Amino acid sequence: MNDQRRSPTVRRRRLGIELRKLRESNEMTAQDVTRSLEWSPGKVTRLEKAQAVKPMVVDTRLLLDLYRVTSDDPRYDELVTLTRQARQRGWWNSYKDVLDDSYVEFEAGAARIHGFQLSVIPGLLQTPEYATSLIRGNLTRDPTEVERLVQLRMRRQELLSDPHPPYFWTIIDASAVMRPFGNVEDQRAQLQRLIDTDHMEHVNIQILPLDAGPHPGLAGSFVVLDFPDEDPSLVYLETQQTSIYLEESEELQRYGMIFQHLSAMALSPDASVAYLKDLAGQLG
Structure with missing residues (x-):
């Protein structure tokens, strides 16, 4: 598939799935993450369920740091790139x-x-x-x-x-x-x-x-x-x-x-x- 056909919504869904996997692999609950990053209640869930219309790169970086995914890990750049793709506007807007x-x-x-x-x-x-x-x-x-x-x-x-x-x-x-x-x-x-x-x-x-x-x-x-x-x-x-x-x-x-x-x-x-x-x- 060419890049023109990549849906930001599908990217956002994929990002949420990968972030949830990382949280679970670190044996953390959404509440644990919320307390650690001092985020508002529900923010972690919104990200993982692809309900955040424009996920922030800075938030993804904070989560990756919390989940001990270092910058030399291939997953780091992949998820940051995925976040940027998820922020794009589709024609349906x-x-x-x-x-x-x-x-x-x-x-x-x-x-x-x-x-x-x-x-x-x-x-x-x-x-x-x-x-x-x-x-x-x-x-x-x-x-x-x-x-x-x-x-x-x-x-x-x-x-x-x-x-x-x-x-x-x-x-x-x-x-x-x-x-x-x-x-x-x-x-x-x-x-x-x-x-x-x-x-x-x-x-x-x-x-x-x-x-x-x-x-x-x-x-x-x-x-x-x-x-x-x-x-x-x-x-x-x-x-x-x-x-x-x-x-x-x-x-x-x-x-x-x-x-x-x-x-x-x-x-x-x-x-x-x-x-x-x-x-x-x-x-x-």
């Missing part, structure tokens, strides 16, 4: 007025994105017309907010045309592509958008037909994000009220198995493209 979640920040730094969509077409593959209809259907009425959200979604899609794009594999329930919206031309354009990915080596689409019957994806959509540099993966679940991030190995394994099961039930990529073309042809 321009959309903070409509962003209330960190998913876009994690997505921007992923090396592999794979998941299942139960009811909607994935945001990375939506046309502006589909995105607009979807956002309005979610009871967003303010025209300015709708426009900003559509702009954000289109900006996210630049990820797939990056010189070093992530591998994107999505399984879409047939109900999502069959659901009408807008006019016939809008629907045809959205289907064509999906069909056109057939020529993209790093994009893989499978359609899960309705006649597949009940399946484990009926519990809801999910996305698994894998990151470079051995950064730990995470599972993203979006609900009506909030977003949930799962990081435990058992949870990652469970959703990995669900994805494999859904992939085996779904149409092959070639058959999925044929299905989409047939669906587009039925629009008249």
